[in-house]
Amino acid sequence: MGGSSGKEEAMRVTLGKWKVLLGALLLLAVLWIPAGAGQSKYAGVTLKVMLPKGFTESEPVYDILVEAGKILGTDVKVSWYSMDELHDKTLIDFTAGNKAWDILLVHSPSRGKWADMGVIEPLGKYIAEHPNVVDKAKLALDDYFDISIRNYTHKGVWLGPPLYVTGVALFYRTDLFNHPEEKKNFRAKYGYDLKEPATYKEFRDIAEFFTRKKGETLAGSVLAADFYGTSHSNKPVGFLWHDFINYLMAFGADDVYDPKSMRPTINSPQAIEAGKFYVELAKFQPPGHLNYTSGESTAVFAQGSVAMIVEYFLRVADMGMNPAKSKVADKIAFTVLPSVPGVKGREHAAHHGGNVLSLYGLSPNKEAAYKTIELAFSREIMRKVYLEKYVPYGWIPPRPSILNDPEVQKRVPWMKPALAKLMQRKDIFYFELSPLPEYFSAIDSAGSALHKALSGSTTVEKGFGEAQKEAEAVFKKAGYIK
Numbered sequence: 001m002g003g004s005s006g007k008e009e010a011m012r013v014t015l016g017k018w019k020v021l022l023g024a025l026l027l028l029a030v031l032w033i034p035a036g037a038g039q040s041k042y043a044g045v046t047l048k049v050m051l052p053k054g055f056t057e058s059e060p061v062y063d064i065l066v067e068a069g070k071i072l073g074t075d076v077k078v079s080w081y082s083m084d085e086l087h088d089k090t091l092i093d094f095t096a097g098n099k100a101w102d103i104l105l106v107h108s109p110s111r112g113k114w115a116d117m118g119v120i121e122p123l124g125k126y127i128a129e130h131p132n133v134v135d136k137a138k139l140a141l142d143d144y145f146d147i148s149i150r151n152y153t154h155k156g157v158w159l160g161p162p163l164y165v166t167g168v169a170l171f172y173r174t175d176l177f178n179h180p181e182e183k184k185n186f187r188a189k190y191g192y193d194l195k196e197p198a199t200y201k202e203f204r205d206i207a208e209f210f211t212r213k214k215g216e217t218l219a220g221s222v223l224a225a226d227f228y229g230t231s232h233s234n235k236p237v238g239f240l241w242h243d244f245i246n247y248l249m250a251f252g253a254d255d256v257y258d259p260k261s262m263r264p265t266i267n268s269p270q271a272i273e274a275g276k277f278y279v280e281l282a283k284f285q286p287p288g289h290l291n292y293t294s295g296e297s298t299a300v301f302a303q304g305s306v307a308m309i310v311e312y313f314l315r316v317a318d319m320g321m322n323p324a325k326s327k328v329a330d331k332i333a334f335t336v337l338p339s340v341p342g343v344k345g346r347e348h349a350a351h352h353g354g355n356v357l358s359l360y361g362l363s364p365n366k367e368a369a370y371k372t373i374e375l376a377f378s379r380e381i382m383r384k385v386y387l388e389k390y391v392p393y394g395w396i397p398p399r400p401s402i403l404n405d406p407e408v409q410k411r412v413p414w415m416k417p418a419l420a421k422l423m424q425r426k427d428i429f430y431f432e433l434s435p436l437p438e439y440f441s442a443i444d445s446a447g448s449a450l451h452k453a454l455s456g457s458t459t460v461e462k463g464f465g466e467a468q469k470e471a472e473a474v475f476k477k478a479g480y481i482k
Contacts, residue, residue: 042072042073042074042367042368042371042372043072043073043074044073044075045073045074045075045365045368046074046075046077046365047065047069047074047075047076047077047102047103047365047368047369047372048077048079048100048101048102048103049062049065049076049077049078049079049101049102049103049104050078050079050081050086050089050090050101050103050104050105050360051078051079051080051081051086051104051105052080052081052082052083052086052105052107053080053081053082054082054083054293054295055083055105055355056164056312056314056315056318056394056395057163057164057314057355057395058080058105059394060163060385060386060389060390060394060395060397061105061163061357061376062076062078063385063389064376064377064381064382064385065078065103065372065373065376067376067381067384067385068372068373068375068376068378068381069372071375072368072371072372072375074368074371074372076372083107083238084238086104086105086107087107087110090104090114090119090360091119093362094117094118094119094360094361094362097362098362099362099363099364101360101362101363102359102360102363102364102365102366102368102369103357103358103359103360103363103369103372103373104120104357104358104360105163105355105356105357106120106159106160106355106356106357106358107238107355108353108354108355108356108432108433109238109241109433109439109440109443110440111154111159111354111356111435112154112155112434112435112436112437112439113435113436113437113438113439113440114361115154115155115157115159115435116437117361117437118361119360119361120159120358120359120360120361121358121359121360121361121363121366122154122157122158122159122160122358122359123158123159123160123161123358123359123370123373124153124157124158124159124160125157126359126366126370127139127158127370128157130367130370133367133370133371134374135374135375138374138375138378139374139378140378140379140399141158143379143399143400143401144161144162144398144399144400145165145398145400145423147165147352147430148161148162148165148398151352151354151430151431151432152354152356152432154435155435159356159358160356160357160358160359160373161356161357161373161377161398162353162354162356162398163353163355163356163357163398164314164353164395164396164397164398165352165353165396165397165398165403165423166312166313166314166396166418166422166423167312167313167350167351167352167353167422167430168246168310168311168312168313168337168350168351168352168353169310169311169312169313169316169334169335169336169337169350169421169422170196170197170203170308170309170310170334170335170336170337170338171301171308171309171310171311171316171320171332171333171334172196172307172308172309172332172333172334172335173307173308173328173331173332174331174332174333175219175328175331176210176218176219176307177194177195177196177333179219179220181219181220182194182218182219185209186206186209189209190205190209194206194209196333196335197308197338198338198339199338199339199340199341200247200250200251200277200338200339200340202338203230203308203338204277204280204281206229206307206308207228207229207230207281207284207307207308208229208283208284209229210227210228210229210284210307210308211227211228211229211283211284212226212227213226214226225305226286226305227305227306227307228284228285228286228300228305228306228307229284229285229306229307229308230281230284230285230306230307230308230309230310231285231286231289231292231297231300231301231306231309232244232281232285232289232292232297232310233289233292233293233294233295233296233297233298233311234285234289234290234291234292234451234454235290235291235292235293236447236448236451237443237444237447237448237451238447239292239293239294240447240450240451240454241443241446241447241450242294242351243294243310244274244275244278244447244450245351245433246310246337246349246350246351247274247277247278248270248271248274248275249346249349249351249429249431250274250337250338250339250340250343250346250349251270251271251273251274251277251340251343251346252270252340252343252346253265253268253270253271253273253274254268254270254271255431255433255434256434256439256442256443256446256471257434257436257442257471257475259434261481262475262480262481263472263475263480263481264442264468264471264472264475265468266442266445266446266449266464266467266468266471267461267464267465267467267468271464272460272461272464275450275453275460275463275464276460278450278454279450279453279454279460282454286300286305286306290451290454290455294311294312294315295315295319297309297311298311298315298316298319298320299319301316301320301328302316302319302320302325302326302327302328302329303326303327303328304327304328310337312353313334313396313418313422314353314395314396316332316334317393317394317396317414318393318394318395320332321393321414322393322394334418334421334422335421336348336350336421336422336425336428337349337350345429346429347427347428347429348425348427348428348429349428349429349431350428350429350430350431351430351431351432351433352430352431352432354432354433357373357377359373379399379401379402382397382399382402383397383399383402383405383408386402386408387407387408387411391408391411391412392411392412392413392414392415396418403415403419404419437478438471438474438475438478438480441470441471441474442467442470442471442474442475445466445467445470445471446464446467446471448463448467449463449464449466449467450463450464
């Protein structure tokens with residue numbers, strides 16, 4: 001009797017231990033399952049993505065999509081094109097009813113037109129129509145800068161997540177700006193101190209001052225090659241327009257048309273003044289500027305041949321501030337863009353950047369594509385990929401919680417001043433390109449005219465006058481004006 005009771009007690013103890021062990025194993029299994037693995041219906045879904053090669057943000061976007069795919073089980077397949085190729089192929093496939101794509105990066109000038117045509121399905125539309133699919137914690141719309149919501153909205157609908165932040169800034173060579181002899185000579189010539197240009201007149205003076213010929217002296221050294229005051233990516237039309245638009249806005253002009261009257265204003269006095277100023281800067285730029293892409297223009301600056309440059313912060317961080325790619329990485333400082341005195345409300349006008357990731361309108365896998373984007377742009381995935389692959393120069397994720405993260409700021413020493421100078425100031429007029437469907441046609445006319453003026457084959461007045469007529473014809477056909 002006593003022996004039997006002892007065995008029973010031992011069995012109860014053993015069984016209890018097994019229950020505890022089994023419970024622990026089950027708990028471990030639950031904890032091991034990655035977030036989103038419960039959504040097994042996405043496993044095995046192949047998502048075809050179009051991304052532009054040569055854009056600094058493209059590789060990080062690819063990486064976060066792949067990372068999200070690993071968790072959800074989606075197979076992310078990316079095809080790389082130039083931006084022009086991507087634009088044309090998307091339209092050809094959409095027109096043909098080709099369901100070959102699921103996700104694509106949309107160039108900012110095309111966003112509105114493509115949303116209206118149905119080429120893309122804005123994420124805001126998908127979210128509103130499929131609330132049960134949305135994980136609000138992952139989506140975290142409150143963890144974006146205001147501009148990332150406001151400037152990525154078309155007709156009240158959010159197009160999709162921004163791919164980076166900080167926009168366009170002014171970068172300059174501190175070794176030149178702070179050189180005693182250069183400072184002395186500049187003041188003697190222009191009557192004021194050499195410093196960060198607060199106005200575009202000062203920008204022009206500084207560009208002129210630092211433009212030197214081979215054999216002349218710069219900062220105490222004899223130049224072995226010509227040196228230039230500034231550089232722009234003036235390849236028509238997209239690269240040129242994305243540079244010129246900062247000047248156009250600063251000078252008080254409309255972005256191609258008056259949004260109240262809907263009438264094109266390409267040949268307005270303000271636009272012509274901005275165009276003439278921009279053309280004059282050609283005298284202080286490298287001879288290849290007429291065909292420079294953004295990357296090529298930035299490379300000239302990074303190689304030490306240019307004094308200052310107006311460019312997207314993300315690109316210069318990657319190419320100019322990165323000692324692995326730049327000869328002057330330790331000699332670069334940055335600030336806001338100059339202003340035009342008297343133009344109220346346009347202080348430090350700068351394009352923030354509006355390329356967006358969106359759903360392809362004919363995608364047969366929209367739910368899986370949406371969930372992959374949602375997870376890819378979550379704080380957890382973006383932070384992981386950023387810290388593992390892209391700090392300190394390769395990317396600037398769009399979420400404030402990541403950029404203000406103590407570990408991020410420790411590993412990216414320029415992040416805190418960049419946020420203070422470019423994202424937290426209230427006096428910067430950040431703008432986005434118009435989402436109007438006819439905008440792309442209008443900037444094609446205006447940009448082509450400006451390029452001809454830069455090459456000397458026409459004047460700004462004549463070129464913009466012709467572009468105005470072309471834009472008016474397009475706007476009349478669209479029914480905006482009579």
